[in-house]
Amino acid sequence: MDKKMFRSILILITFTVGLVFVIVRFDDLWHMVRLILSQLTPLFAGLAIAFILSRPCAFFRRTLDRGLKGTPLTGLSLPLAVALSYVLLIGAVAAIFAFVIPQLTSSVGRFAANLSGYLAQVQVWINDITAWLHLEELDLSQFGQTLREFVNSLFSALSTAVPQLLSLTSGLVSVAITMVLALVFSVYLLSGKDTLLGQCRRVLKAYVPKKVYDVVLDVASLTADTFSRFVSGQITEACILGGLTFLGMLILRLDYALLIAVLIGVSALVPVVGAYVGAITSALLLVMVDPIDALIFLIFLVCLQQIEGNVIYPRVVGTSLGLPGIWVLTAVTVGGGLFDLAGVLLSVPVASILYALLKRDVRKRLTRQEKTGE
Secondary structure, eight states: OOHHHHHHHHHHHHHHHHHHHHHHTHHHHHHHHHHHHHHTHHHHHHHHHHHHHHHHHHHHHHHHHHHSTTSTTGGGHHHHHHHHHHHHHHHHHHHIIIIIHHHHHHHHHHHHHTHHHHHHHHHHHHHHHHHHTTOOOOOOHHHHHHHHHHHHHHHHHHHHHHHHHHHOHHHHHHHHHHHHHHHHHHHHHHHTHHHHHHHHHHHHHHHSOHHHHHHHHHHHHHHHHHHHHHHHHHHHHHHHHHHHHHHHHHHHTOSSHHHHHHHHHHHTTSTTHHHHHHHHHHHHHHHTTOHHHHHHHHHHHHHHHHHIIIIIHHHHHOSOOOOOHHHHHHHHHHHHHHHHHHHHHHHHHHHHHHHHHHHHHHHHHHHHHHHHTO
């Protein structure tokens, strides 16, 4: 038998045996993969932090390169850019804990304190509607009591759970170690990005054919650019939309301005469905205060989202991911059904990458067919 034929048969047999083994022992293999991935949590968290800070770091580095050009401090532009990026991150986290969280807690507490009054108002509305429709009156007093007991028990559970959680030193130490390791990994990845990318290219070029090497580099570049634009775009959109919502509600003198602004900002991070979830949740909070306020808020939010989506977002963030709306909705639906919240958040950039690769391949094939006349 020819050696080349024997080698092909051996490879085919090996692949078949490996495939059967994976199918039969899939649960055990998946458990092992999840275990390994869980141990790599600090690395993944550090990679996420470095990825988020990559654009601010690049901006600081370009600025410092221009400012320090021709001075003895030229070589310090990279470490200074990394340091400024982490100062920006720490400042943002500190601002959230110092200003946003206390105000948010105050808004939630005020809403819980006024809950009985809101329920009484809802009872009046339902009685008016049932009287107008000549229906039997519905009594929400028992529901209100049940809801108040639930809220009180929830706050009581949280107040007793916090000391218990603080007593779990081992869990806190583990979380602290993970956070510290993630920060260390992120510093190494951010400061040594050029070196790491160069090493990866050299290894890849040494072990794979040039055609495969070019394809891998092209796909990796497209993936990094797509995810970078998506992350920066979603975060920028969330901050702008939340800030404008807060200012608009202060001008309109609507209640729970900060609480609703945070809800709108956080929900904006979720593609497609996030805007509807944030709007409906916020309107439900305001409708118990005053239905007119809820209507005013919805009209204001619709106008704000139109202005933000058509004017502010394209100028601040730039071009979109280039994915048609129908495929965005499909990606979010499929991703959410398969991988829950993570699938919703990551489905759009993944679908955008696949869409771009498919467009490229279709364009190449059509061009080749036109040249050959097929």
